[in-house]
Amino acid sequence: MGQSKLYLEDHFPSPVKHTWIEFRRNHVSIIGLWIFLFFVAVIVFAPGIAPFSPTEQNTDVILLQPAWDNSGTIVHLFGTDSLGRDVLSRVIHGSRVTFGISILIVLIAMLVGFSLGAFAGMGHGLRASVLNHLLDAIMVIPTLIIAIIIVAIFGTGLTSCMWAITLSMIPKFIHLTRDLVRNACHMEYVTAARLDGASNTRILFDSILPNMIEPLVVNGTFALSVAILELSALGFLNLGAQAPTAELGAMLSDGLEVAYIAPWNIALPGAAILLMLIAVNLVGDGLRTALRNRLQQ
Template sequence: MPQFSLYEEEFQPSPWQQTWREFRTSHAAFIGLFILGLFVCFALFAPLVAPYDPIAQNIDALMIPPSWNMNGTISHLFGTDSLGRDLFSRIVYGCRVTLGSSLLLVLVALMTGVTIGTIAGMLRGVRSSIVNHLLDALMAIPTLLIAIIIVAILGTGLVNSMWAITLALTPQFIHHTRSFVRNEMKKEYILASKLDGANHWQLFFHSILPNMIEMLVVQGTLALSIAVIDISALGFLNLGAQPPLPELGAILADGLDVAYLAPWNVALPGLAIFLIVLSINVVGDGLRSALRKRLSR
C-alpha cells in the first residue's frame, strides 16, 4: 500500500541519471551507443550469431561474392575468402577477439594506472618530480610505437601484443589520475577529511575515487578506441594475432592478397574496424559533453 505524503517532494535525479539524460539528448551519441552495443553483442554471442566455423575451409566455395552481389548467395552473407572461409563468421569472431582483448587490456591498464597515479599524486618533493618527468617522456611517444618496440622484444602473438598495448596505455591513465588527485588534494573537503584523521587510503577510497569515476569512464572509452586500433594494426603487421585466429587486423591483412579479385575481403573487415572505433569515439565525446553540461548547472 503506497504511503501518503502530505508534502509533495521534488524528485532529485542522481548524478548518473542526470548524465544519462544529457547523453540521450545527443542523437549521434545515442546511435554510436547502439552500434557499439551491437558489436559487443557480436563479441559476447559469437557462437550463436556466426553461421559457420570461422577457420573451416571449403574448397568448393572460394571467393564467393557477398549476398547483395548478383553472383552472391544468401548462405554466405558477406561472401567467402580465398580459402572458402565464411567472411561474416570471421568478422563476428574477429570482433570478439579484437574488442574483447581491447576491453581486457584497457581494464588492466586502468587499474594499474589509477593505482600508480594515485600514489604519484600524493607524493611530494623529488619523488614526485621524477615521476612527472618519466610520465612526460612516455606520453611523448605514440602508443603504437611503444607497442611495436615491446612486441619486438617479447615476440609476436596476441598475448604479447596485449601486454605491449597495456604497458603503452598505462602512462596515460597515470598522467590523468595524478593530475586529478593533485587537484583534489588542494580542495577543502580533503582538508576536512584530514582533520578528521583520515589516512591516504581512506582519502582515496571515500573522498577521491567517487569523484574520479566519471573521468575514468571518459578516459577509458578513449583508451578503448586506441586499443582497438593498436590491436588491429599489430595484427595487420603480423605482429599480433597469428593465423588461423580470426582477428580483424589479421583478416584485413589476409584479404590484401586477393584485393583486386575479391575487394570485399578488405572492405568489410576495414569497415568493421572503422565502425567500432567511430562508435567508441562518438560515445566518449557524448559522455564528455554530458558530464560537462551536468557539471555546469
C-alpha cells in the first residue's frame, strides 16, 4: 500500500535541466547534437578508427576511385589522393585536427575574454575606459583579417594559426562579458550582495557568473563555427597546417590540383567541414531557443 502525503510539493527542475528539457523539444537540434557528439568521438578515437596512417603513401594506388565506383575497392573506402594516401584516414585525422583545435581555441578565448571582460565590466576609471574604447575599435575589424595579420607577423604553421584565431576571438568574448557584467551589476541580487559586504570578486563568482554561464555557452557554440571556418580558411590559403599534416582546409587546397580528375579529394573534406558547421549551428540555435523559452516561463 502506497504511503499518502499530506503536503504535495511542486517539482521545479534546475536551470540546467530546464534548459535541456526545452532543448530536446527541438528535434532538429537533437540531430545536430548527435552529429556534434560524433565529431567529438572522432577526436577521441581517431587513431583507432582510421584504417591507415594519414601520411602513409602508396604509389600503386594513386588517385584510386572511391569504393562506390566500379574501379574502386573497399580497402580504400573514400579512394586515395595524388600521393596514394587514404582519403578516409586523412578526413578522420583532419576532422580531429580542425574540430579539436577549434574547440581548444574557443575555450582559451572564452577564459581570457571572461577575465578581461569582467575587469572591464566591474572596473571604473581611466583603465576601464581605455580598455572599453580600445575594444570597440578592434571589434570593427573582421576576425579573419586579424588572424591573417597575426599569421603574417609570426609566420605560418598550425601553432601560429591557432594563436592568431584565439587572439582575434578574444575581443568578442571581452565585449560579451563586459555587457553581461554591467547589466548584472544593476540587478537587485548584486545590490543585496554589496549591502552584505561582499567583495567584487565574491560578487562576480557567486552572484554574476552563475547567470552568465548559459549565454557564454550559447555564444561559444557560434564562436566554434567561426573558428572552424577560419582554421579551414587559413589552411586553404597555406597559412595554417603544413604538409604532411592532415587538416581539412589544407586538404581542400591540395585537392584543387586534381579536382577535375579526382573530385572526391575536395568533396569529402568539404562535406566534413559542412557537417561540422551544421552541427555546431544547430546546437547553438537550439541552446539559444531553449534559453529564451526557459527565461520566458
